Amino acid sequence: MFDAPKILIIDDDLAVCSSIKLLLKRQDFEVDSISHPKVALKTIERFSPDLILLDMNFAIQTTGTEGLNALKEIRNVNTKTPIILMTGWATVQLAVEGMKNGANDFIAKPWDNKQLLSSIKTLLDLNGPTRHSSSRNEIKEFDHIIGDSPAFLKVLNLAKRVAKTDASVLITGESGTGKELIAEAIHYESLRAKRPFVKVNLGGISSTLFESEMFGHKKGAFTDAVTDRVGRFEMADTGTIFLDEIGDLELNSQVKLLRVLQEQTFEVLGSSAPKRINVRVISATNKDLEKMVNDGTFREDLFYRINLIKVEIPPLRDRRDDIPLLVNYYVNNLKAIYNRPELKVEGFALHWLQQQEFHGNIRQLKNLVERVVLMSADDKITADEFKTQYRNSMKGGSVNLPQVGELTLEEVEILMIRKALQFHKNEITATANSLGLTRSSLYRRMEKYNIDHCE
Numbered sequence: 001m002f003d004a005p006k007i008l009i010i011d012d013d014l015a016v017c018s019s020i021k022l023l024l025k026r027q028d029f030e031v032d033s034i035s036h037p038k039v040a041l042k043t044i045e046r047f048s049p050d051l052i053l054l055d056m057n058f059a060i061q062t063t064g065t066e067g068l069n070a071l072k073e074i075r076n077v078n079t080k081t082p083i084i085l086m087t088g089w090a091t092v093q094l095a096v097e098g099m100k101n102g103a104n105d106f107i108a109k110p111w112d113n114k115q116l117l118s119s120i121k122t123l124l125d126l127n128g129p130t131r132h133s134s135s136r137n138e139i140k141e142f143d144h145i146i147g148d149s150p151a152f153l154k155v156l157n158l159a160k161r162v163a164k165t166d167a168s169v170l171i172t173g174e175s176g177t178g179k180e181l182i183a184e185a186i187h188y189e190s191l192r193a194k195r196p197f198v199k200v201n202l203g204g205i206s207s208t209l210f211e212s213e214m215f216g217h218k219k220g221a222f223t224d225a226v227t228d229r230v231g232r233f234e235m236a237d238t239g240t241i242f243l244d245e246i247g248d249l250e251l252n253s254q255v256k257l258l259r260v261l262q263e264q265t266f267e268v269l270g271s272s273a274p275k276r277i278n279v280r281v282i283s284a285t286n287k288d289l290e291k292m293v294n295d296g297t298f299r300e301d302l303f304y305r306i307n308l309i310k311v312e313i314p315p316l317r318d319r320r321d322d323i324p325l326l327v328n329y330y331v332n333n334l335k336a337i338y339n340r341p342e343l344k345v346e347g348f349a350l351h352w353l354q355q356q357e358f359h360g361n362i363r364q365l366k367n368l369v370e371r372v373v374l375m376s377a378d379d380k381i382t383a384d385e386f387k388t389q390y391r392n393s394m395k396g397g398s399v400n401l402p403q404v405g406e407l408t409l410e411e412v413e414i415l416m417i418r419k420a421l422q423f424h425k426n427e428i429t430a431t432a433n434s435l436g437l438t439r440s441s442l443y444r445r446m447e448k449y450n451i452d453h454c455e
């Protein structure tokens with residue numbers, strides 16, 4: 001038998017201490033409490049708790065930093081014992097600071113007993129002996145993320161530190177900067193690494209489908225519900241849910257999302273029994289959510305809920321030192337794939353690449369390298385080869401897609417066919433292949449749109 005886990009509460013509010021004590025004792029924890037952070041270190045030495053609950057707002061003090069200072073002092077001598085911060089919602093900023101200084105989680109007062117218990121259990125369970133003995137997961141966490149510019153290292157360090165907490169993280173950055181990559185790395189570096197990681201693209205979910213997609217439905221809940229369906233939240237239970245493109249979520253879906261995040265419960269469509277879940281939330285967007293909050297298109301309460309820690313990934317042009325590293329990394333991968341061990345990028349080409357703007361960021365750079373490698377016959381890739389492909393990618397690449405309202409779908413099709421014909425010098429087989437069409441369906445479309453060969 002294991003001894004009961006020991007929990008130390010540090011809070012000057014006696015009512016808080018005694019009610020949490022009662023709650024935890026009922027769950028068979030051994031509990032001690034102190035009302036002043038001054039005696040924290042001594043008590044920790046004497047009591048050796050397995051977990052610490054630390055209040056951030058000591059009413060007797062006026063500076064408001066006693067909780068944070070206590071945290072730093074504890075972490076100076078003890079890096080292991082999990083610490084959960086307790087704080088008023090108004091001082092969320094303090095909790096963010098705390099998280100950066102080594103706290104593992106954060107509970108807003110007034111706290112929800114179930115949430116508190118679940119946080120305590122997650123931390124104790126996953127730090128405990130049973131987990132240590134099981135093999136570490138094989139996923140490489142942060143290892144495959146490339147970049148050592150100061151701006152990017154700052155991002156990586158923050159991401160690594162918050163990974164170990166249960167705090168909600170908002171990842172922002174232009175398209176192609178690696179938001180999804182960072183989100184995955186945070187999950188696989190977290191205490192939930194072996195639990196599910198469920199990704200949802202909220203940009204692709206209309207408000208009519210939102211509930212059935214996220215909460216699931218029972219057979220017969222509505223006309224099209226021919227079978228039961230498990231929603232994304234349930235799939236992500238005990239793990240992490242990644243809410244991608246959260247800035248694209250419509251307002252009425254935002255309300256529904258907020259409710260689940262606040263209450264950690266939801267109802268499956270067609271069933272009235274609430275389901276309780278325990279998920280960590282990571283969100284990402286390339287939109288300016290602060291501006292959207294000001295404009296009234298994004299709910300402020302949801303914004304605060306998802307944005308406890310903000311990880312801002314700078315665009316590639318603000319960390320140009322990373323460009324040669326990334327190019328060499330991708331070339332090395334391609335060497336193996338295409339069995340071209342001698343493949344190299346000439347120094348001047350790297351220099352030229354560093355001068356470019358890359359509005360499509362790393363995705364654009366990666367595509368560019370892939371295309372250049374595919375097209376080049378020689379093992380030494382020159383700047384000119386990059387220049388030609390870079391220009392092509394600017395003309396027709398995904399970076400410059402027309403905006404909604406500019407072109408009809410038919411016009412886009414015509415444009416793409418023309419571009420492809422031009423690119424492949426009117427070679428029909430190559431053009432059809434590049435468009436994912438058969439020769440005959442390409443001919444049919446050319447006839448339909450009256451496209452002759454391109455100059």
Ligand SMILES: Nc1ncnc2c1ncn2[C@@H]1O[C@H](COP(=O)(O)OP(=O)(O)OP(=O)(O)O)[C@@H](O)[C@H]1O
Pocket residue numbers: 144145146147173174175176177178179180181182286362363366
């Ligand atoms: N630091 C990095 N090291 C290696 N590869 C990276 C890095 N950052 C991004 N990538 C690669 O670039 C591509 C784009 O990354 P990702 O999909 O994560 O970007 P994103 O910010 O989510 O883009 P979007 O806003 O368009 O969804 C992926 O292929 C990813 O693996």
Ligand SMILES: [Mg+2]
Pocket residue numbers: 179180244
């Ligand atoms: Mg993405």
